[in-house]
Structure formats: structure tokens, C-alpha cells
Amino acid sequence: MPKQPSVELTPARPSMAGRKLHNEQARYACCFALQADFYRDAILNILMDFKKNPDTDFKNIDDLNEDEAAGEAAALREGINYHDHLYYVKDAPRISDAKYDKLLKRLEDLEDAHPKLKTDDSPTQRVGAEPVSELEKVEHSAPLLSLQATLEADAVKRLLDRAREAADSRSTDLVLEPKFDGLSVEVIYREGKFERGATRGNGRVGEDISRNLKTVHTLPLSLQGDELPDRLAVRGEVYMPLDGFTRLNKQRVESGRNPFANPRNAAAGLMRQYESRNVAGKPLAIFFYEILAADGDLPDSHEKVLRQLRDWGLRVTPLNKTASSFKEIEKYHRKLVGRRDDLDYEIDGIVIKVDDRELRETLGTRDRNPRWALAWKFEPREESTLVEDIVVQVGRTGILTPVALLQPVDVGGVTVSRATLHNEREARRKDIRIGDRVKIIRAGDVIPEIAERIKRPGRKRGDRFEMPGQCPVCDAAITREGAYHIYSAGLACPAQLRGRIRHFASREAMDIDHLGEDAADQLVTRGLVENLADLYQLKKNDLESLEGYAEKSAGKLHDAIQDAKSARLDRFLYALGIAHVGHRVARQLAGEFGTLDRLMKADRERLQKIPDIGAEIAAATADFFADKDNRRILQRLHRAGLEIGEMPARDSQPLKGKTFVFSGALHDFTRSEAREQVEALGGRATSSISGETDYLVLGDSPGSKRDEAEEQGVDCIDEDAFKRLLER
Structure with a gap:
């Protein structure tokens, strides 16, 4: 269900139901102020009706008094949180996306009109807040212990033996859970409202990621139930669903950026962003699995803890199971190994926990590991994996390359989540399709490639891969040159511009320190740079607006750009990123013509007279300098103070x-x-x-x-x- 409002509302004449609702809401607000007990049941009934079947025929906001606005905002928050829980936690939506969007838009409008109504736990706060300069360190309510991990069944048997020896007459039941491959976090609620969240850090001190956590829709901003502890600290795992990971990497690859290596890195990287607006809307979710601290008594068993978490509206995986013998543990381990490829999130083992909390106290902890729990890890996936999608990556010179997005797999100690298919001819020769299981190798021990498809008889395969007829980023028409597909939109394409900026700034070109992939991506995304000449017009405050840049780092980048205003001709030609013009060709051209002006006047015939300069290079070079937009950018670079040095005479x-x-x-x-x-x-x-x-x-x-x-x-x-x- 989309959580960004997509329906534009216009004030409507209130229906009878609508007027009745607003009257009741006003009475609801007043009676809370008076604390009239005899109204309480009626108010709860109104809220429940509004939850289950909300009326979206709203009264004009300007016609609401303060009590009516407060009552409606309270009902909207309650209703939206209720439907968030149904959709994200229960997977049982009760209203349409369109109706949900209307409710959220109405609440946003109410809070804009009456800023005092905005609360920290409002659903509107999931869209992201102002950036922070750094992530503050916070101390955890209780240590976030790490688990001792093993690949050996004997270690599991030793855990069972320890528990039985310490149990005396107590139960030695166990709780089995999947071991999530995500980011462990502490989440704190105060009087049932989300207060703070932090990374695990060193187990005792983590980083405050509250603003980013609030954007995760499966994390409730308000707990459910009547009897809530004044303060509650719980532990959970933030992760990125695999389908969301594939979508996100598809967007990154198509726009010329490097994809995330695996879902865990993606989730961890997003959670540690300084600007939560960059996190809002990203495919993130959370499971909870432990109470760290709470006011009042805690349940006496872990199974009851998990049940209590669910009752509070905190999302718990349905894969949890109880066991009392090694045979049951082994069966669960084997079952999850078999289900691993079918789950929409990464797991890398199972977690075995002693159920009885008193027995846990008896068993105690080591330095950082509890003696009452153990992670029994799976053998790592190696060499073979699934093709989740095939996307087209846009290069800086306009060459389109098909890339297979893979279910992350370990190959020689490196996590691989993508592999090049080189070109359409190669993709067709290997006949790689979405959903295929493939064998992965690292060519030259560096670049991941698909060696072959692994046949799976009886399984229906996806459609054959076809190169698109248009650029996936800017829709420019594509032409074919030999085995490659190329388009000529040039600097008009954001994906090509990102690559050109990185290439222009590289050490072998203009050598601009601090201008890497992330900065180039943000400069294009935010519209600060539309062509290479715009780099030299950037102000320090423009760069301070970038995620991860403070006054000092923005100043360094600004100075590096301004200092890069002189280059020898061959380096500048290489920096321009002309198709087929690498280091060697750039030096040949620079040595032949000496100055940029003389080179710009050369036509194809003149260029082809140079030894080793064939028709393809000559055409690409002549066409580049004949292009009006490119000539305009070169003039702007000259006006910005760029000085191109002549090459030494032959x-x-x-x-x-x-x-x-x-x-x-x-x-x-x-x-x-x-x-x-x-x-x-x-x-x-x-x-x-x-x-x-x-x-x-x-x-x-x-x-x-x-x-x-x-x-x-x-x-x-x-x-x-x-x-x-x-x-x-």
C-alpha cells in the first residue's frame, strides 16, 4: 500500500454522516478534557467505527473549530495506525489504497493548518525530518549481546547438555527462530509511544537512528493494548525485503550507480543516513524478538515474550517454533535451509534459545555472548544462485549493458549480487532469463560473471531477454553498433551525466579530490549540475546541502573543484569522455593538433589520416565537437576559467x-x-x-x-x- 498521499482532495459539502462524525469528534475532544466517564464507551465506539469504515467526505478545514480539528486529528491518527498495522503486520488490509491516501492527506492538511496538533507519533512523521550533522551516541537500556555462532551440530548438543545440567527440575524447552541477516537495533517506547531507536554499536553504546527508524512502516509509532509499561526497550532486526532490494538495485544500476552488495549492507547504510528523507519510502521492514527492559514484571518464558510483543502490535516472524530435543532442532534447521530461497528476506541460520527466563539467569553469559543461546548457521551459498532480474545499465558514453541482479551469493569470500551479461548477443548465447539458477564465477578473480545456466527440469522459465528500444532512464532512442546498443542523448541523460562527472573528476582526468560516486549522484538528483560546466558554478552552501557533507567537507570539495582549472590537452580530452577516446587516443589527438581549437576544427577525413585512428574513433570525435550543446558547454568551461595547456611539439x-x-x-x-x-x-x-x-x-x-x-x-x-x- 503506498504511503505517500496520491489523491488531491477538494473541500466537500459535509454529508449527514460526515456532520455527525464531526459533531461526535468535537464531543469526544471536550469530554476528554472533562474526563466524563459516562461518555467514554460512546467515544471508543466512534473511534472503532472510524477505524473500520472511515468516512472521507470531510468538512472544509477552515470551518472546523479547534476542538473539532483536535478530535478529527486524533481519530485520523488512530485510524491510520490501525490500518498500518493491518497492512504491514497482519498482511490483511481492510480499506483501499485510495481511501488510505485520502486519510493521510487529510491528516497532513489538518496538521499544516493547526501545527499544534502535530505529534511525534503521527503517521505523517514517517516522511523524514531535517538532516542531522552526525549520529549521536546513546547508551542502551541493557546490553545487546551477540550470539556465539557455529556450523557444527555438536555445539548445539553441548548447549542442550548445559541447559539440562543447570535445569534441575525446571523445563529445558527451547525456542527456535530464524537468524535474520539484517541490522540489530534497540527500540524504546515511553507510555506506549515511540521514543528512540539506536544501532547495536558495541553492544552497550550505539548510534541514535530514531529519525530513520520512524520511516519504517512495520515499526509502530504507538503500541496497542490497554496495559502498557511506562517504559519499554525491545530488540529487533531491520532488514530489506529481497524484492525491494532487487527494485532498489535496479534503479541504481539503470541510473549508472553501483548497486548495494547485499540487503544487509543496504539496510545498514540507509539506517545510518544523516538525512531521513533519503530513507523514507525505501523498502525496509523490521521484526522484533526480545524484550531488553521494561517497567513491571516480564513474562517468565521467551515464548510468552514473543506473544506479548505481538499483542503490543510489534511484528514477530511466524517462523518461530518451540522444541525440546536435538532431533526437533535439526529438523527445523533442515526445514529453513530448504525454505531459504523462498523467503522474502535473508536468513543465514537459526537461533536456539532457552525458553525459561529463570534458567537463563542460571546459565548466565560470557563476555559478550549468552550461554543460553546459540546461532546454528547455514553453510554459505557458493557459486550458484538465482537471477532475480535483468536490467540495463547506462554507461557514461551511452553504451547499454545488460546486468543480472542476483540473489546475493558468496563467491570466494566476496558477496556477489550482480553479474554482467556484456551485451545482448552474450545474454542470448547463454540464454539467461529471470528466475534461472546460474553458476557464478569471478573472472580474473575480480569481475563476477555468469558461467552457465543450471538446468532445472520441469520448471517453467521466464521470457527471453530483449534489449529495450529506448534508454531506461531518459527514453532516448537506441541504435545498434555491432554487438552493442548505444544512444546519443549525451549529457541530457541523468545516468550518463553521473558517469561523466565521475570520469571528469577521476585522477587520470581533472583529478578533483572528494568528488566520488555519492557526490556526483546527489548533484544530478538535486538538479545542481545539469552539465559539466555547472560544476564550476557550485557554491559552498550548495555542497553543504548534500547528504554527508558539513561545512568543512563541503569547503574541501568546493576548493578541489575550483583548483582543477588547468589541464594538459590530452588529459582534458580524456576527461570529456568522448566515445572510444581513452588515454592513448587522447594523447595521439593532442600530439597531432597541439591545441583544442585546432582539434575542434578537424573533420572526419582529417582525423582518419592520423595513424591508428580509424573511422569509428574519427566519427565519434568529429561528432562530439560538432554538437551544439557540447560546444556551448566547452565555451562555458572556458568562461569559468578553465585553461587547457598545449601539448609539447613533436x-x-x-x-x-x-x-x-x-x-x-x-x-x-x-x-x-x-x-x-x-x-x-x-x-x-x-x-x-x-x-x-x-x-x-x-x-x-x-x-x-x-x-x-x-x-x-x-x-x-x-x-x-x-x-x-x-x-x-
């Missing part, structure tokens, strides 16, 4: 004809910077030793290339000798 390239290879780590250069120095002086830099190699430059831990060089008679020089050679 006759002043002393390393022309010399070939260098680098091996090992250099202290004063990155590998790309060293290659750039060589190529700027006319030399070549290659990656392997051959008969044409003149110098092998040795850094730390050079490896086998040194032996190859000595065998072939290649001169080996260290970094100091390399620097002296450059200086000469």
Missing part, C-alpha cells in the same frame, strides 16, 4: 621510439601516471616484455618480469633512474 619528444614496461609498486607515481609521463615524451608503455622493450622500470616486489627482462637483455632501472631519465 620534435621535442625525446623518448620517441622507446618502449617501457613497469613491474612492482612505485612510490611517487601510480602506474597510469608513469605511463602518462612516458607517452607525453613520445615513448610507449606496454604491459609485457618483448623484443621491442627498451626499459623495465622496477618498483617494490617486481615479480617474474625481471627474470624475463634479464633473459632478453632488456635494461632494468629503478624508480630513481626512471625519474632522472624523465628529467633529462
